[in-house]
Amino acid sequence: MTLFDVYPLNNITITKALGSYVWDENGVQYLDMYGGHAVISIGHTHPHWVKRIEEQLEKIAFYSNSIVIPIQQQLAEKLGKVSGKEDYQLFLCNSGAEANENALKLASFHTGRKKIIAFNKSFHGRTSLAVAATDNKNIVAPVNETENIIFLPFNDENALLNCFNKNGNEIAAVIIEGIQGVGGINVASESFLQLIRTLCNEHGAVYIADSVQCGYGRSGKFFSHDHAGVNADIYTMAKGMGNGFPIGGILIAPHIKPKHGMLGTTFGGNHLACAAALAVLEVMEEENLIEMAKQRGQYLMNRLKSIDSIKNVRGKGLMIGFDVPEEIKDLKKKLLSDFNVFTGEAKPNVIRLLPSLAISRKQSDEFLEVLNECIAELKPPTPKGELEKIAE
Numbered sequence: 001m002t003l004f005d006v007y008p009l010n011n012i013t014i015t016k017a018l019g020s021y022v023w024d025e026n027g028v029q030y031l032d033m034y035g036g037h038a039v040i041s042i043g044h045t046h047p048h049w050v051k052r053i054e055e056q057l058e059k060i061a062f063y064s065n066s067i068v069i070p071i072q073q074q075l076a077e078k079l080g081k082v083s084g085k086e087d088y089q090l091f092l093c094n095s096g097a098e099a100n101e102n103a104l105k106l107a108s109f110h111t112g113r114k115k116i117i118a119f120n121k122s123f124h125g126r127t128s129l130a131v132a133a134t135d136n137k138n139i140v141a142p143v144n145e146t147e148n149i150i151f152l153p154f155n156d157e158n159a160l161l162n163c164f165n166k167n168g169n170e171i172a173a174v175i176i177e178g179i180q181g182v183g184g185i186n187v188a189s190e191s192f193l194q195l196i197r198t199l200c201n202e203h204g205a206v207y208i209a210d211s212v213q214c215g216y217g218r219s220g221k222f223f224s225h226d227h228a229g230v231n232a233d234i235y236t237m238a239k240g241m242g243n244g245f246p247i248g249g250i251l252i253a254p255h256i257k258p259k260h261g262m263l264g265t266t267f268g269g270n271h272l273a274c275a276a277a278l279a280v281l282e283v284m285e286e287e288n289l290i291e292m293a294k295q296r297g298q299y300l301m302n303r304l305k306s307i308d309s310i311k312n313v314r315g316k317g318l319m320i321g322f323d324v325p326e327e328i329k330d331l332k333k334k335l336l337s338d339f340n341v342f343t344g345e346a347k348p349n350v351i352r353l354l355p356s357l358a359i360s361r362k363q364s365d366e367f368l369e370v371l372n373e374c375i376a377e378l379k380p381p382t383p384k385g386e387l388e389k390i391a392e
């Protein structure tokens with residue numbers, strides 16, 4: 001049997017990982033500025049996370065959601081405390097797409113409505129409604145096509161106002177990433193998120209904060225939407241939640257009431273996943289990682305802004321993007337092949353940095369040094385005449 005060939009692969013086999021580094025089968029060390037696609041929150045193979053999972057594995061790994069699972073309640077309490085959303089309710093699932101799928105479904109159950117507002121360049125996952133609300137025609141199968149999604153320009157307050165004025169009583173939910181990830185690190189303005197909150201209140205719609213990539217402390221606050229001082233009705237979470245152990249979830253505001261059978265899953269909230277997620281929150285608290293993400297992010301961002309050859313440095317905390325001009329277009333590829341640094345990308349020309357929230361100052365400096373070196377090697381030599389001008 002062969003693997004279904006859907007991923008363009010780098011020809012590298014990682015066999016070991018620790019903190020912000022990974023090693024290949026030949027023992028070559030790589031700096032991970034990509035965090036395995038924003039997943040690594042507390043650092044690869046963190047010893048507390050390993051111990052927590054091992055201890056749970058010795059006891060029980062899984063039983064179905066038909067019994068009481070106290071570790072789910074422990075996770076809910078800890079998550080309420082660390083996120084500051086103590087009065088919210090938690091539903092556990094297994095991935096980001098599943099979190100968004102459940103959030104959209106719940107919004108529709110709650111309002112009895114069908115229309116969803118999503119935004120240009122959004123990415124919400126690959127399952128049926130999540131992919132329909134994703135602004136990429138290439139990944140929407142004919143069966144996923146629906147009239148129920150209204151796409152609007154990101155950060156366009158007038159377009160949002162007009163849409164609510166026209167269709168307000170049909171809108172079940174607005175779904176928005178506080179910082180678009182796959183779309184290229186586009187930060188939602190605070191006034192835009194505040195307007196979403198106001199309009200959802202006025203029209204009885206549900207505000208869904210897709211925090212799968214920008215949440216879990218990455219932006220320097222637990223949810224990137226917190227920067228705007230608003231509370232969403234539903235937060236969706238996944239990537240950083242398990243530090244690589246598959247788990248997702250949604251936080252649901254108290255006014256949205258559950259009913260038996262409304263949502264459900266076989267694997268969601270299993271003992272092992274909860275142990276991994278609890279370990280993540282314990283380490284985040286113990287090592288003050290949300291504050292670290294803020295400080296480290298600010299440091300990286302300031303230093304990146306002083307590099308002339310890269311453009312439009314943007315983001316928040318440790319979710320940073322910049323544009324790569326044509327003359328150094330192979331930067332990402334070369335960083336990996338010649339300098340052993342993993343970074344993320346967004347088409348057509350954006351590099352995304354999504355390192356572990358525990359990245360050290362030394363590792364940040366190591367990256368900046370290597371980035372400058374790599375740019376210098378890629379840049380075409382300055383023509384003679386130009387050099388003379390600079391000398392003058």
Ligand SMILES: Cc1ncc(COP(=O)(O)O)c(C=O)c1O
Binds near residue numbers: 123214239
């Ligand atoms: C903002 C956002 N939402 C949802 C998803 C889907 O998550 P998953 O791949 O876990 O289904 C992603 C994945 O990249 C994402 O970035």
